Amino acid sequence: MTDEDDLRLKTPAHPGGFVKQEVLKPLGLSVTEAADALGVTRPALSALLNERAHLSPDMAIRIEKAFGVSMETLMRMQNSYDIAQARKREAEIKVERYTGMTMKGRA
Numbered sequence: 001m002t003d004e005d006d007l008r009l010k011t012p013a014h015p016g017g018f019v020k021q022e023v024l025k026p027l028g029l030s031v032t033e034a035a036d037a038l039g040v041t042r043p044a045l046s047a048l049l050n051e052r053a054h055l056s057p058d059m060a061i062r063i064e065k066a067f068g069v070s071m072e073t074l075m076r077m078q079n080s081y082d083i084a085q086a087r088k089r090e091a092e093i094k095v096e097r098y099t100g101m102t103m104k105g106r107a
Contacts, residue, residue, distance in 0.1 A: 012080035015055045016048040019074075023067050024049070038062040054078060 024034050035045040039062065047053035055078040060071040 011084050013077060014051040014081050015060075015074045015077040016051050016053070018077060019063060019067075019069070020049040023063070023069060027067075034066075037066050054082070 024031075029037070031046050031049060032042050035042045038045065038059070040059065044053070044059075048055060048059060055074055057071070057075065060074040060078075063069050063074060064071040
């Protein structure tokens with residue numbers, strides 16, 4: 001297994017990429033057609049499908065109603081993706097463990 005394969009296994013799928021590949025592509029729907037079905041703008045859906053935007057609960061409900069993919073599943077995917085992205089940037093976050101109150105009069 002290569003480092004790239006290992007990284008792919010550790011990086012959860014973005015829900016937009018999932019919807020694009022597993023829902024819209026098999027149905028043969030264009031972004032414009034899917035946006036019309038969902039009642040959203042083409043740019044809004046395109047940003048999600050191309051993993052440039054987060055999945056909102058509103059969009060998740062729309063996808064569930066239109067295509068039968070569980071809102072909960074989609075939101076879990078987004079949460080897992082967000083956690084993985086934050087972990088990748090963890091070293092950039094400079095915070096030390098809190099060890100107690102340092103304000104005057106408190107120990």
